[in-house]
Amino acid sequence: MDGPLIAVLGAGQLGRMLALAGYPLGLRFRFLDPAPQSPAGQLAELIVAAYDDAAGLERLAAGATVATYEFENVPARATEFLARRLPVYPPPRALEVAQDRLAEKTLFRDLGIPVPPFAPVDSWQGLLDGVKRIGLPAVLKTRRFGYDGKGQWVLRSADDLAPAWAALGSAPLILEQFVPFDRELSILAARSTAGQIACYPLVENHHHEGILRLSIAPAPGLDEQTQHLAHEYARRVLERLDYAGVLAIEFFQYGAQLLANEMAPRVHNSGHWTIEGARTSQFENHLRAILGWPLGDTGAVGHCAMLNIIGDLPPVAAALSVPGARLHLYGKSPRPGRKLGHITLVEPSEEALRVRADLVRLLASQAAMASHGDFGFWIGDLAIDDCGLTVRQWQAGRLALQWTRAKSPGLISSLSHAVMRDLSLRSHSGRRSRLKAWSSIPASRSAASSRRRLKNCLLL
Numbered sequence: 001m002d003g004p005l006i007a008v009l010g011a012g013q014l015g016r017m018l019a020l021a022g023y024p025l026g027l028r029f030r031f032l033d034p035a036p037q038s039p040a041g042q043l044a045e046l047i048v049a050a051y052d053d054a055a056g057l058e059r060l061a062a063g064a065t066v067a068t069y070e071f072e073n074v075p076a077r078a079t080e081f082l083a084r085r086l087p088v089y090p091p092p093r094a095l096e097v098a099q100d101r102l103a104e105k106t107l108f109r110d111l112g113i114p115v116p117p118f119a120p121v122d123s124w125q126g127l128l129d130g131v132k133r134i135g136l137p138a139v140l141k142t143r144r145f146g147y148d149g150k151g152q153w154v155l156r157s158a159d160d161l162a163p164a165w166a167a168l169g170s171a172p173l174i175l176e177q178f179v180p181f182d183r184e185l186s187i188l189a190a191r192s193t194a195g196q197i198a199c200y201p202l203v204e205n206h207h208h209e210g211i212l213r214l215s216i217a218p219a220p221g222l223d224e225q226t227q228h229l230a231h232e233y234a235r236r237v238l239e240r241l242d243y244a245g246v247l248a249i250e251f252f253q254y255g256a257q258l259l260a261n262e263m264a265p266r267v268h269n270s271g272h273w274t275i276e277g278a279r280t281s282q283f284e285n286h287l288r289a290i291l292g293w294p295l296g297d298t299g300a301v302g303h304c305a306m307l308n309i310i311g312d313l314p315p316v317a318a319a320l321s322v323p324g325a326r327l328h329l330y331g332k333s334p335r336p337g338r339k340l341g342h343i344t345l346v347e348p349s350e351e352a353l354r355v356r357a358d359l360v361r362l363l364a365s366q367a368a369m370a371s372h373g374d375f376g377f378w379i380g381d382l383a384i385d386d387c388g389l390t391v392r393q394w395q396a397g398r399l400a401l402q403w404t405r406a407k408s409p410g411l412i413s414s415l416s417h418a419v420m421r422d423l424s425l426r427s428h429s430g431r432r433s434r435l436k437a438w439s440s441i442p443a444s445r446s447a448a449s450s451r452r453r454l455k456n457c458l459l460l
């Protein structure tokens, strides 16, 4: 007998990972996406159509058990169209709220979830009034269609107001107080159609240029009270929206406070570590939740790091040569700023995780070097300690040799020897220490943009 058929709006990497989690449960998948070369389309039926194409949506819904979405900028009317034909989870109302930063912040505030002071801005005078009330620094953001840090402007002084208004003022905006946060955390929570709730441990997230680079889970140094607070906030949102599926809420941790920044009514990049690092992945729990099945255990099986692969692909063999590294590629072609895949590490201790994560950074730098032939730039701010030394020595030496051979034998021929010598010195001293970074100056002015791209890759 055929298993349940899941209709999914959007066929990106999140959809692809949903399908990969659902096949062992006997589920079938059908996706709709305007892009013909979509990651999920490589492994399931794909309807290529605009999100608001009625005929496409009819085909998506035909015979499906339940519909869901993996992209939060799908038009809410597409989910409403589907909801007249079959159950849609998370509920379209959750999508509407998440698509509007003002509605989102208002919901959080109404539920007693702390948020930075905020004000809607619809005019130049509104901006002046908002700044007077909230103070500077502040962040001006478009209310809709912002993602990965796009559509926002940090206002540090009165001089920033006019350029920010010129850039963003044609759209409805929200002004928020700038939070000098200690770190960024996210909670992934699932609620099933039967009302069962399960939360994953809080995740620590590192962004660069608005794009998530690295997630560490459970968040290092996490205390029980903070974890409990995040669960409680998630529970309030899930119940208010009569939610089913996985929900992510991003917080700023500021002292003992958690301030909610935004939510995503779907599986989330900061939850990719759960594929290997939790007893049940966020993808499987999303499917269980929308089908009304019992939720799986959300406990972590170790200390996890998830490093996004952005812009350039690492050589597969090199990535797999890091012991324990699990590589996920999404079948997308490289483009600056594009999420192409991720690498997950699961280790028994935070310390072992840190060591292994540094190795993966090295690999990323190698990938970046390989794709920027006109200039060499190496960052290997490499943590060394006794437990990681053997692996590091081998890996760093190997990378340095490859790089030297391929790029600039004359210029950097001593590099590999320097790496080996430095590592062995440290090894004799037996103390933990850090190995400095090397860099060479861009060979030409045209390399400036490569340098920017490269830095982007390196700052995982």
Ligand code: AMP
Pocket: 116, 139, 146, 147, 148, 149, 150, 176, 177, 178, 179, 180, 181, 184, 207, 210, 250, 261, 262
């Ligand atoms: P968002 O699109 O709201 O997730 O913002 C992207 C990134 O900008 C966040 O991950 C933060 O690093 C930063 N950011 C956003 N809002 C604020 C704020 N109110 N205060 C400080 N940093 C912020």
